[in-house]
Amino acid sequence: MSGRAPARVLPHARRRRLALLVVLAAATSGCGLTHLNDLNFRVDDRLHFLTPKSRSLVHAPVTVSWTIHDFTVAAPGSAPPSRKAGYFAVFVDRAPIRPGQTLKSIGNGDPACEHDPKCPDPTYLHDHRVYTTTAMQIRLPLISDIVGDHESLQMHSVTVVLLDTAGHRIGESAWELDFRMHRVSSV
Numbered sequence: 001m002s003g004r005a006p007a008r009v010l011p012h013a014r015r016r017r018l019a020l021l022v023v024l025a026a027a028t029s030g031c032g033l034t035h036l037n038d039l040n041f042r043v044d045d046r047l048h049f050l051t052p053k054s055r056s057l058v059h060a061p062v063t064v065s066w067t068i069h070d071f072t073v074a075a076p077g078s079a080p081p082s083r084k085a086g087y088f089a090v091f092v093d094r095a096p097i098r099p100g101q102t103l104k105s106i107g108n109g110d111p112a113c114e115h116d117p118k119c120p121d122p123t124y125l126h127d128h129r130v131y132t133t134t135a136m137q138i139r140l141p142l143i144s145d146i147v148g149d150h151e152s153l154q155m156h157s158v159t160v161v162l163l164d165t166a167g168h169r170i171g172e173s174a175w176e177l178d179f180r181m182h183r184v185s186s187v
Helices: 012-028 103-107 122-127
Strands: 047-051 062-068 085-092 130-133 137-140 153-164 175-182
Touching: 047 175, 062 175, 085 137, 103 122, 103 130, 122 130, 130 137
Parallel strands: none
Antiparallel strands: 047 062, 062 137, 085 130, 085 153, 153 175
């Protein structure tokens, strides 16, 4: 016998209260939960990828296509902002912007972009592997090798999020597709 007291099992009600306190503490501590109203805690199955097939081996150029329901595709500035209408932001091998943010946040920390009211423009976004479209597809002529990955066959990811007509990310929904490509450059 080790002399230790046996582990205590918390009663069900007490565990629930403890879990609620942890959630409330996180919500009020400023730990990045500023957009709780954007969180829906459900699977969002509105968008489905059509091509390429998940984890398939592809070659450049790559056309990623999808379909969406319960969302009206609308150009930037074409209507008042709404959670039900807007356009797509596509992120290649990088994390998307957070809910409520605009693509302006891609330039955060870059003095050249922060001091230019036109930044980020399409060229800047392209250089940072971010694209916008009102089409339900995007053609990626070239996908750069993943930095630090020296494998000859690399797994790339494309993430699609929704932007309202004012350019703010709608909710936390994001759809990701992975596919494999051979390295562009030799090791």
